Amino acid sequence: MPMQCCECENYQMVDAEVEERLTVAGRAFVVVVPGTECLQCGNTYLRYDAMIAVKRSVAMELVRHGDVNAETFKYMRKTIPMSVAELAPLLHVAPETVSRWESGEQPIEPNAAALLALMVVEAIEGRSTCIDHLKATLDPISWPEVTRLAPDVSVIAADAAPKDLPAGFDGHFPLEPAVQDSAAKRREQGARAARPRGDQRLGLEAAFA
Ligand SMILES: [Zn+2]
Numbered sequence: 001m002p003m004q005c006c007e008c009e010n011y012q013m014v015d016a017e018v019e020e021r022l023t024v025a026g027r028a029f030v031v032v033v034p035g036t037e038c039l040q041c042g043n044t045y046l047r048y049d050a051m052i053a054v055k056r057s058v059a060m061e062l063v064r065h066g067d068v069n070a071e072t073f074k075y076m077r078k079t080i081p082m083s084v085a086e087l088a089p090l091l092h093v094a095p096e097t098v099s100r101w102e103s104g105e106q107p108i109e110p111n112a113a114a115l116l117a118l119m120v121v122e123a124i125e126g127r128s129t130c131i132d133h134l135k136a137t138l139d140p141i142s143w144p145e146v147t148r149l150a151p152d153v154s155v156i157a158a159d160a161a162p163k164d165l166p167a168g169f170d171g172h173f174p175l176e177p178a179v180q181d182s183a184a185k186r187r188e189q190g191a192r193a194a195r196p197r198g199d200q201r202l203g204l205e206a207a208f209a
Helices: 048-064 070-079 084-090 095-103 110-125 129-138 177-188 197-208
Strands: 013-024 027-038 044-046
Touching: 013 044, 013 048, 013 070, 027 048, 044 048, 048 070, 048 110, 070 095, 070 110, 084 095, 084 129, 110 129
Parallel strands: none
Antiparallel strands: 013 027, 027 044
């Protein structure tokens, strides 16, 4: 069924780059997104997914500018989207508290605003680590006997290494002095060159301690 213009009831609609102007919390935004234009009256329309994308891009700018106030907090919450009743327990406050933050009756807890900002960024990136973590603090996820992990070592940045590495660090985590001593002793005694796994684990834990 062809789309009809709500303004002039014309059916001649074409795909167009739509320029949307909006003001949120006193900040003016111009957003260009794919939409539809009426050939007769020039009215423009956004698809539902484009409207969501517009709101999220505005919310992202609010996050980037650190603009925390009653209006931006409410806007960001609705962008995720999340109700007051859903958000409040994750922030360990009563729903009434969130309502008072959003009406300006009570100053917003800065850490709560930071968590909301994280949720906005993750929603845009299609992730939910922050929300999942907050939910898990309320309703812990049970542990298996052993948790098996396969970390992607290719994404570790060079500056993630401990800052207080000893001089002459060769890119391998050092073993604790006591472990090195016993390792040297084992070598002297003609033991296997390979270090026992337990010693390596001690060294790695010590490097990050
Ligand atoms: Zn029209």
